[in-house]
Amino acid sequence: MAKVPIKVKVNGVEHAAEVEPRMLLVHLIRETLRLTGTHIGCDTSHCGACTVGMDGRAIKSCTASAVQADGRDITPVEGLEENGKLHPLQDGFFQEHGLQCGYCTPGMLMTGYAFLKVNTNPTDDEIRHAISGNLCRCTGYVNIVKAYQYAAQKLREGGA
Amino acid sequence: MIPRTFEYFSPRTLPEALSLLQKLGSEAKLLSGGQSLIPMMKLRLVSPQYIVDINRIPDLDYITESNGQLTIGALTREHEVETSELVRSKFPILADTAKVIADPLVRSQATVCGNLAHGDPANDHPATMLALGATVVATGPKGRREIKIEDFFPGLFTTALETEEILTEIRIPLPPPQSGGAYLKLERKVGDFATAGVAAQITLDGSGICQRAGVGLTNVGLTPIKAKKAEAFLVGQTLDDATIKQAAELAASESQPMDDIRGSADYKRDLVRVLAARALGRARVRAKGGA
Numbered sequence: 145m146a147k148v149p150i151k152v153k154v155n156g157v158e159h160a161a162e163v164e165p166r167m168l169l170v171h172l173i174r175e176t177l178r179l180t181g182t183h184i185g186c187d188t189s190h191c192g193a194c195t196v197g198m199d200g201r202a203i204k205s206c207t208a209s210a211v212q213a214d215g216r217d218i219t220p221v222e223g224l225e226e227n228g229k230l231h232p233l234q235d236g237f238f239q240e241h242g243l244q245c246g247y248c249t250p251g252m253l254m255t256g257y258a259f260l261k262v263n264t265n266p267t268d269d270e271i272r273h274a275i276s277g278n279l280c281r282c283t284g285y286v287n288i289v290k291a292y293q294y295a296a297q298k299l300r301e302g303g304a
Numbered sequence: 305m306i307p308r309t310f311e312y313f314s315p316r317t318l319p320e321a322l323s324l325l326q327k328l329g330s331e332a333k334l335l336s337g338g339q340s341l342i343p344m345m346k347l348r349l350v351s352p353q354y355i356v357d358i359n360r361i362p363d364l365d366y367i368t369e370s371n372g373q374l375t376i377g378a379l380t381r382e383h384e385v386e387t388s389e390l391v392r393s394k395f396p397i398l399a400d401t402a403k404v405i406a407d408p409l410v411r412s413q414a415t416v417c418g419n420l421a422h423g424d425p426a427n428d429h430p431a432t433m434l435a436l437g438a439t440v441v442a443t444g445p446k447g448r449r450e451i452k453i454e455d456f457f458p459g460l461f462t463t464a465l466e467t468e469e470i471l472t473e474i475r476i477p478l479p480p481p482q483s484g485g486a487y488l489k490l491e492r493k494v495g496d497f498a499t500a501g502v503a504a505q506i507t508l509d510g511s512g513i514c515q516r517a518g519v520g521l522t523n524v525g526l527t528p529i530k531a532k533k534a535e536a537f538l539v540g541q542t543l544d545d546a547t548i549k550q551a552a553e554l555a556a557s558e559s560q561p562m563d564d565i566r567g568s569a570d571y572k573r574d575l576v577r578v579l580a581a582r583a584l585g586r587a588r589v590r591a592k593g594g595a
Contacts, residue, residue, distance in 0.1 A: 148312055165312035165355065168346075187305050189343050190495055192409055201383070201412040207342050208413065211312050212335075212359065255409065276494040277407025 150214035154179070155223035163210045170194045172210035173220050181221040181250050185279070192278035195251035196220045202258035204277075221250040224257065232298035233257060233291070242291030244282035251278050256292050264300055266292070307345035314357045318443065318472070321358055325468045326445050328354045334470060335359070336379060337414040339406065340422050364472065367391060376474040382411035382419075394478065396590055397485030397505055401432040404487070407495045420456065421471045423463040426497035430457060430528030431520030432487050435503035438476045444469035457527040480515075483507040484590025486583045489522065490575060492566065498523045499566040500575040502555065504583035506543065508591045514538045519551070519580065524559035524572055531555040534580065543588050552580035 147162040154177060161176055173182050173196065185193030187206050194206040197219030205220075224231035233256050236242065243249045252275060259266070259274040266274070271292045272285065280288060313328075315321040325332055333352035335341060336359065344350045358364070364379040367388050374395060376385070385391050386402040405411060405419070405428050419429040420440060433440075433453045440451050442465055456464045465471060479485075485505030489498045501522030507515045517538035519531035534555040541547045561572035589595070 146311070164309065166307045166309055166345075168306070171306075187346070189339065189406075189410065192407070195409055198412075202409050203412050204409050206346075207339060207410070209312075209338075209342070211314070212338070212357065214314075274408055277409040 148211050148214075150211055152210075152213045152215075153217045155219060161210070165209060165211050167210040168206055169196070169208040169210050169213050169218070170205035172213070173205060173218070176210075179220050179222050183247055183250055185247065185251075190279065191248070192251040192255065192275075193248050195254040195278065197223075197254055197258055200258065200261070202255045219254065219257070221253055224253060231257070231295075233260070233295040235298070236291035236294035237288075240287050240290040240294050242283065242287045243280075248278060248280045248282075252280065252288055256295065260292070260296055260299060264296060266296060268293070305346040305348075307342070308348060308351040310345075310352055311354050312357065313354065314360050316360055316362075318361055318364075318470070321356055321361060321470060322443065322445055322468065324354075324356050325470070328356070330467045332356055332467075334421075336418045336421075337381065339410045339414040340418065340424065340427075358470070369394070369478065372478050374476040374478060376416050376476075378415065378417045378470065378472045380416050382406075382414045382416060383408070385416055386411060395436070395476065395485070396595075397432055397435065397487050397503060397587075398476075400485075400487040401428050401503065404428060404489045404491070404501075410495070417471045417474060420453075420474070421463060421465060423457060423461045425457075425460065425525060425527050426523040427528075428487065428489060428498065428501055428522055431501055431503040431522040432485075433474065433476070434520030434528060434530045435485060435487075435505040435518035436476050436479075437505075437518055438474055440471055441473040441475065442466070442469040443472040448472070450475070454530050460526040479505065480507050482509070482591050483516075484587040484592070485518075486586035486590065488579045488583045488586070490579065497566075500524050500559070500561065500572045500579060502576060502579040502583045504580065504587045506538065506584065506587045506591055508543060508588070512542050512544075514541050514543045514547075517551075519555055519584075521555065521559050521576060524561040524576055526560070529558060529560070531558045531580075533558055538584075543584070545585075548581050548584045548588070551584060552577045555580040 183193040185191035331353035489501035556577035
């Protein structure tokens with residue numbers, strides 16, 4: 145089947161690629177661009193481990209094709225750290241022990257990244273709703289909620 | 305899991321999309337939010353030869369109020385409906401519905417029109433649109449036609465759309481004063497389809513008598529179900545607890561659930577009764593100005 149040329153901006157960098165239309169966005173990110181921070185969990189749209197930002201919104205990259213990302217702005221988890229400094233969300237997961245095995249973490253971070261941009265002062269309940277599409281099988285979510293709150297506070301204080 | 309190969313088209317205008325559908329015929333499938341279609345293609349439950357991606361067609365993403373109706377465009381995402389002030393203030397039943405569909409990540413992409421056009425009786429918007437008396441606009445090579453939502457779901461995974469048509473808009477009449485509605489769904493976990501769901505929309509007069517009633521049922525039959533007996537019973541009645549109880553029993557009798565992993569048919573029928581009573585109760589509160 146004919147390949148389709150696409151141009152995607154990933155973490156601010158333009159990439160050109162020729163992809164089969166059936167290639168999933170997560171495979172473009174992991175296999176073509178070799179950004180393996182984004183995980184594939186269930187591969188059935190349930191777990192959210194593959195969450196990335198697309199034009200500012202958190203989406204499941206296992207449930208979008210790479211051709212759909214043509215001309216769009218994609219933010220995988222590698223985009224959070226800046227100049228060797230962790231993003232407040234990443235710092236929050238570290239400080240509050242928001243992970244055990246870490247498999248869900250890239251997705252949790254990218255959901256949080258989009259969420260905290262629109263809700264800068266969330267309640268715990270709002271956070272729990274926001275992460276309802278991201279499954280964690282280790283922590284019971286309590287420390288993840290704390291990590292979000294930690295990040296929200298740091299971001300409000302301007303400590304990005 | 306990777307879909308079978310397909311040829312990809314990304315039209316930039318509606319006429320271009322329509323002529324593609326005409327040319328490619330029944331082997332073509334329309335891609336909007338893709339949150340049902342892509343998982344089905346990955347599981348190879350469907351393997352279309354051609355994908356016509358309508359996401360790059362401008363001006364199909366809107367929620368507006370005009371001429372006494374709410375209109376929702378083909379590319380309006382669930383997230384937009386969930387967060388729309390217009391929807392929250394005038395159609396709380398629609399906000400109820402959007403926020404229990406799948407999960408927030410899926411709702412970033414999933415569209416309201418796609419939720420209808422997929423024809424899945426487990427989807428949530430059909431029941432709500434039945435309760436609201438919505439109309440959908442199908443655009444085809446010969447122009448546009450309106451289809452009443454109650455005529456839109458003739459069978460399982462089947463809609464009244466022709467292969468060459470695109471569902472371009474949903475139109476919902478603005479409810480008169482003293483109207484209220486609610487959508488309630490029981491799901492085993494976030495992201496699951498409904499074990500059962502009930503949408504109820506009512507209009508009261510000054511003395512609390514029901515002037516209009518719409519009741520829709522989710523995932524308790526081969527198609528979304530309009531609970532016509534419950535609706536007919538409610539009109540002209542004082543909407544007290546006894547009336548609600550009786551209407552809920554009628555709605556349950558109109559459901560046609562089957563045993564499956566989500567529960568037995570008897571359990572689901574009883575669930576419809578319970579959810580219908582609660583949805584009507586909440587609709588009554590909202591009709592009287594409450595939340």
